[in-house]
Amino acid sequence: MPTAVKPHRIRSCSHTQGSTRAHPHWNCTQMDSPEQKITKTVSRVDASKESMANSRQVIGINFCGPTPLMWRADDLKSVRELGIIGTLVGSLARQPRQNTRLGRPLELLPEEGRLLADMGRAAVIPDSTNEDPEVNPEQVEQYHAGLENSFQEQGALALEDRKATLMRVMTKKHNENSGSQEDSDGAVRDRLEALAHGFSFPRPAMAVQLCTARAGLSHCPEVRRFLAADWPIPRDERSETRFRVFRDLRRQGFYLTSAGKFGGDYLVYPGDPLRFHAYFIVVCISMDESMPLCDVLAIARLGSNVKKTVLLCSSGGSQEDDGEEVVYTSLQWSGMV
Amino acid sequence: MSELTKKTDEDVIEKPLPPNWILQHPMYQHLMNLDVGDSAQVHAAFLVYLDLAEVRQWKEVSGVGCSELRLVLLEGREKEGEPTQTVLPLPVHRGLSHRSVRSVLARGSPMLLCVVASDSSLVYQRMCDGLLTPDPPVGIQDQGRRQHRKRRQQH
Numbered sequence: 348m349p350t351a352v353k354p355h356r357i358r359s360c361s362h363t364q365g366s367t368r369a370h371p372h373w374n375c376t377q378m379d380s381p382e383q384k385i386t387k388t389v390s391r392v393d394a395s396k397e398s399m400a401n402s403r404q405v406i407g408i409n410f411c412g413p414t415p416l417m418w419r420a421d422d423l424k425s426v427r428e429l430g431i432i433g434t435l436v437g438s439l440a441r442q443p444r445q446n447t448r449l450g451r452p453l454e455l456l457p458e459e460g461r462l463l464a465d466m467g468r469a470a471v472i473p474d475s476t477n478e479d480p481e482v483n484p485e486q487v488e489q490y491h492a493g494l495e496n497s498f499q500e501q502g503a504l505a506l507e508d509r510k511a512t513l514m515r516v517m518t519k520k521h522n523e524n525s526g527s528q529e530d531s532d533g534a535v536r537d538r539l540e541a542l543a544h545g546f547s548f549p550r551p552a553m554a555v556q557l558c559t560a561r562a563g564l565s566h567c568p569e570v571r572r573f574l575a576a577d578w579p580i581p582r583d584e585r586s587e588t589r590f591r592v593f594r595d596l597r598r599q600g601f602y603l604t605s606a607g608k609f610g611g612d613y614l615v616y617p618g619d620p621l622r623f624h625a626y627f628i629v630v631c632i633s634m635d636e637s638m639p640l641c642d643v644l645a646i647a648r649l650g651s652n653v654k655k656t657v658l659l660c661s662s663g664g665s666q667e668d669d670g671e672e673v674v675y676t677s678l679q680w681s682g683m684v
Numbered sequence: 685m686s687e688l689t690k691k692t693d694e695d696v697i698e699k700p701l702p703p704n705w706i707l708q709h710p711m712y713q714h715l716m717n718l719d720v721g722d723s724a725q726v727h728a729a730f731l732v733y734l735d736l737a738e739v740r741q742w743k744e745v746s747g748v749g750c751s752e753l754r755l756v757l758l759e760g761r762e763k764e765g766e767p768t769q770t771v772l773p774l775p776v777h778r779g780l781s782h783r784s785v786r787s788v789l790a791r792g793s794p795m796l797l798c799v800v801a802s803d804s805s806l807v808y809q810r811m812c813d814g815l816l817t818p819d820p821p822v823g824i825q826d827q828g829r830r831q832h833r834k835r836r837q838q839h
Contacts, residue, residue, distance in 0.1 A: 626817055634786075637779030640799045647809050656818045661782045676785055677816035681796060681808040683740075 407472045408460060409452070415460035416452040423453050429468070430597060431459045432604050432620055440554075456605055457586065458593035464578040465594075471578070494555070502548030509546060513538055589631045591662040595673040596629070603629075609653065610646055627658045634661045634674075647678040706730060711747065718749035721756040724775050728800035729756040732773040735798075735806055736760055744768075753784050759793070771796045771808075789813050 406422045408415045417423055417433065426433065433456070435449040442448060455463075463469035517535050589612060596603055602616040606628055614620075615627035628650055632638065650657035657678040706712055712730045715721075721729065729747060736742040736758065745760035758771040770793045774780065780797070788795050789811065797809040 624821065627815065632782055634783040635781050637781050639779055640774060640776050643780060643797075644799060644807055644809060650818075654818050654821045656816050658815060659782055659785070674782070674786060675813070675815055676782065676789065677812050677814060679810040679812055679816055681810040683796075683808040 406463060406469050408455070408463070408469050409472050413457070415455040415457070417455065418452050420451070423451065425468075426453075426455075426459075426463065427619075429463070429466075430600075430602055431455065431463065432602055433459060434605070456593070456603075458590045461578055461590055462594055462597065469578075497555075498548070498550070498553050501553055505548050505552075506543070506546050509542055510539060513542060584633060585631070588633060588660075588662045592629060592631050592660040592673055601626075609649060609655070611657070614655075615658070625655055628655050629658045629660055631660050634663065643678070650678060651680045715747045715756050718747060718756055720749035720751055720754050725773070725778070726756055728775045728798075729758060729773040731800055731804055732771060732798045732806060733758055736771065750787070753787055755784075757788065767793060769794045769796060771798050773798045773800060775799075776801045785811055 404421070404425055406417065406425055407419060408417055410416070416436075417426065423433075433453040435451065436454045437450040437452050439448060439450040460469065514535065517538065593603060593613065596613070596615055600617075602618060602620055603613040604616070604620055604625075606612055606614040609628045611628040612631045613627075613629040614625040615629055616623045616625050628646070630646065646657050659676040659678065661674050663672045663674045702708065706727070709730070711733055712726070715726045715729050715733075716723075733745055733747065737745045737760075740762070742760040742762055743764055745758060748757050748759055749755075750757050755772065755774075758773060759768050760771070761768055770788055770791055772784075772788050772795065774797065776799050785795075785797075795811050797811060799807045799809070801807075
């Protein structure tokens with residue numbers, strides 16, 4: 348049972364795993380809450396040992412509809428080392444109303460998920476919401492009891508907090524006014540009593556801890572390996588082309604993210620996206636698909652304006668998996684005014 | 685085409701061009717006789733030819749037929765002594781397939797796509813094989829710890 352988290356005044360949470368979005372200081376592999384500026388510097392030797400430990404770990408993927416998501420911080424680290432970037436889409440518990448820094452889950456591109464599955468590194472975690480809630484009434488009861496416990500604990504802690512604040516404020520006032528000691532003691536006592544009677548900890552203020560490293564499948568590596576074979580994504584020609592282009596560019600050592608902002612399929616970076624600008628905007632097309640010329644000119648112009656080369660990419664071969672070639676055509680600024 | 689006929693003796697009398705002067709142009713007729721592209725594409729090719737040869741002063745501009753693509757292509761040199769380039773002229777309402785682009789690239793010379801609009805404006809787009817690294821953005825410099833100092837001051 349996780350210990351209750353003090354509401355309103357959370358300072359150090361060494362047990363919660365924060366977002367794994369890597370800090371711009373390249374040496375850091377772990378970052379605590381954003382308010383703390385403490386970053387742990389890991390030497391290169393440690394980092395490589397860690398990555399070796401992670402290297403054969405199977406990564407759990409949860410599906411929300413057709414979208415692959417990842418929740419466990421260790422998994423996020425592992426996939427980053429494999430060159431899979433993904434996008435953080437979750438709200439940070441302590442900074443909810445902003446979009447600059449997001450937390451887990453990490454949403455994967457369909458191609459990223461499929462690449463992990465092909466590498467034998469990913470396992471689909473079955474959706475537990477389909478299970479009949481009647482089947483585990485004890486678990487449900489346990490959960491509610493735990494929540495209630497946590498609520499009581501948090502209420503008590505909140506009251507302690509308020510009392511301490513009150514004491515501090517009143518002591519300060521007393522020091523300023525320098526009245527008689529008995530008077531101020533009496534006043535403090537009265538105020539504390541009033542507080543104890545009138546205080547109620549509202550339910551919406553309660554902090555609820557979500558365990559992402561939950562027991563069950565994530566602790567049974569054998570079962571996860573068994574499930575690694577199944578990838579439930581439908582395959583059509585467009586997805587196939589996108590996947591082949593993704594795989595080929597990844598093989599060449601590039602890092603890819605989605606390129607919605609630029610009207611393309613992927614943005615291609617020569618290294619980790621946190622350290623480099625993108626070189627290319629990839630547009631995946633089939634060899635025989637007819638492109639409207641206006642669109643070709645428009646995206647080429649956009650590429651010139653943002654200093655990225657637009658790449659037209661097609662999978663040249665037939666339906667066989669290996670041996671087919673991806674062909675790339677670069678759209679270059681002509682310089683002809 | 686501004687053609688004024690002056691009635692004075694010392695001025696050169698310029699004959700007004702017939703409305704169908706394009707059709708009578710030898711280059712146009714050559715392109716038509718290649719018997720590959722349709723009339724819209726040939727017309728586009730001719731306009732590109734005029735731009736390359738007359739306006740940009742390219743050298744040795746010629747028209748070639750590509751039977752595989754059923755299109756007229758133009759070849760020429762930007763300057764004397766430079767390698768020949770291939771230009772693919774297309775009217776704007778046409779589509780273009782990647783396969784066609786690869787065909788033209790396969791000819792080996794640097795390739796330009798030229799899109800011709802209905803008002804005769806021309807846009808050139810260079811295409812090449814492979815992954816061409818772009819020029820880096822200007823004005824990139826290491827900000828150092830300035831960003832961090834700014835954030836620390838906020839708290």
